[in-house]
Amino acid sequence: xxxxxxxxxxxxxxxxxxxxxxxxxxxxxxxxxxxxxxxxxxxxxxxxxxxxxxxxxxxxxxxxxxxxxxxxxxxxxxxxxxxxxxxxxxxxxxxxxxxxxxxxxxxxxxxxxxxxxxxxxxxxxxxxxxxxxxxxxxxxxxxxxxxxxxxxxxxxxxxxxxxxxxxxxxxxxxxxxxxxxxxxxxxxxxxxxxxxxxxxxxxxxxxxxxxxxxxxxxxxxxxxxxxxxxxxx
Amino acid sequence: xxxxxxxxxxxxxxxxxxxxxxxxxxxxxxxxxxxxxxxxxxxxxxxxxxxxxxxxxxxxxxxxxxxxxxxxxxxxxxxxxxxxxxxxxxxxxxxxxxxxxxxxxxxxxxxxxxxxxxxxxxxxxxxxxxxxxxxxxxxxxxxxxxxxxxxxxxxxxxxxxx
Numbered sequence: 001x002x003x004x005x006x007x008x009x010x011x012x013x014x015x016x017x018x019x020x021x022x023x024x025x026x027x028x029x030x031x032x033x034x035x036x037x038x039x040x041x042x043x044x045x046x047x048x049x050x051x052x053x054x055x056x057x058x059x060x061x062x063x064x065x066x067x068x069x070x071x072x073x074x075x076x077x078x079x080x081x082x083x084x085x086x087x088x089x090x091x092x093x094x095x096x097x098x099x100x101x102x103x104x105x106x107x108x109x110x111x112x113x114x115x116x117x118x119x120x121x122x123x124x125x126x127x128x129x130x131x132x133x134x135x136x137x138x139x140x141x142x143x144x145x146x147x148x149x150x151x152x153x154x155x156x157x158x159x160x161x162x163x164x165x166x167x168x169x170x171x172x173x174x175x176x177x178x179x180x181x182x183x184x185x186x187x188x189x190x191x192x193x194x195x196x197x198x199x200x201x202x203x204x205x206x207x208x209x210x211x212x213x214x215x216x217x218x219x220x221x222x223x224x225x226x227x228x229x230x231x232x233x
Numbered sequence: 234x235x236x237x238x239x240x241x242x243x244x245x246x247x248x249x250x251x252x253x254x255x256x257x258x259x260x261x262x263x264x265x266x267x268x269x270x271x272x273x274x275x276x277x278x279x280x281x282x283x284x285x286x287x288x289x290x291x292x293x294x295x296x297x298x299x300x301x302x303x304x305x306x307x308x309x310x311x312x313x314x315x316x317x318x319x320x321x322x323x324x325x326x327x328x329x330x331x332x333x334x335x336x337x338x339x340x341x342x343x344x345x346x347x348x349x350x351x352x353x354x355x356x357x358x359x360x361x362x363x364x365x366x367x368x369x370x371x372x373x374x375x376x377x378x379x380x381x382x383x384x385x386x387x388x389x390x391x392x393x394x395x
Contacts, residue, residue, distance in 0.1 A: 055290075058290070058294060059294075070294075072294060074290070074291065074294050076287045076290075078285075078287060080285065080287035080288050080290070082292075082306060083310070084306075084309045084310060093292070093295055094295030097292075097295055097298070097301060141291075141295075145295070
């Protein structure tokens with residue numbers, strides 16, 4: 001395995017494999033280059049290894065660089081908010097861990113809260129928020145650190161259909177404004193086509209195609225995506 | 234504990250006599266800790282294991298070191314469980330008669346709950362003293378329960394996940 005994340009830059013995966021203890025090859029020699037500032041979507045059916053790949057980038061299984069030193073923020077499908085902390089503390093946790101001065105932390109938390117419309121909710125606990133609000137807190141916790149790379153693991157899949165469309169537009173706008181490299185995992189093809197600047201189609205742990213959404217839909221390199229999902233792109 | 238504590242009392246008594254820990258507070262502490270440890274580890278292991286991994290992954294990506302994760306995330310989330318285990322152990326140790334009578338029977342060290350028995354002889358009983366003693370013996374437990382009660386009621390994990 002060989003992988004590196006430079007500050008404010010793209011991601012390069014070179015022949016990445018991941019084999020679990022029981023012999024399952026979840027990720028099979030994946031080479032993928034994500035440009036700096038690009039919005040890359042990994043799409044594929046359940047169990048194709050896309051989340052595993054994302055976690056490899058996050059540093060769960062790779063020992064070369066500590067997760068803390070990768071300057072990466074990740075948004076999980078179930079948000080994984082710290083339930084015993086207020087929203088303010090949730091947002092501040094990563095900054096405190098990096099020993100940022102308290103005044104700067106307060107300023108950044110207020111800013112991020114303002115951008116995501118959470119200003120009135122900062123003193124509540126995650127349990128007192130709706131699903132959409134929690135999702136925004138999870139985004140905020142990633143944003144507040146101003147990382148070099150965002151990793152998102154199906155962050156919208158727990159929202160209702162209407163909210164999902166709104167948040168999708170929100171995400172696109174956010175990416176246009178911040179221009180931060182983003183890797184986004186989803187099994188939803190509509191999400192992949194509307195969000196991604198480029199889309200990588202994964203199946204059985206290996207990439208089938210990596211191209212712009214338009215070219216992915218008009219001329220698939222393989223037809224496995226359609227076959228595997230049973231839907232037309 | 235999978236075997237009855239009664240079974241190990243004789244060897245324990247022999248061992249503690251050898252190191253002169255009979256009728257000492259230290260001896261009592263060592264015994265109670267040893268007897269309760271297996272149960273405590275068993276329960277706590279289950280509590281820690283139930284906490285979702287994503288929380289710790291997130292904290293690691295947030296740049297937190299293991300000690301901070303332990304103190305700021307794991308410990309607060311495990312607090313209700315820790316409180317429950319504490320109160321169970323407290324009750325068990327407080328109500329214990331065996332160790333008190335066997336190992337701590339000198340007037341200096343005998344626990345209050347074991348001492349209540351002394352108010353009651355083979356041919357005589359002193360109900361007023363016995364009941365007064367029992368009331369006094371029960372008070373600390375009542376207070377401890379009132380103090381820790383909220384941890385039983387509050388499910389702190391609620392709201393972390395969808």
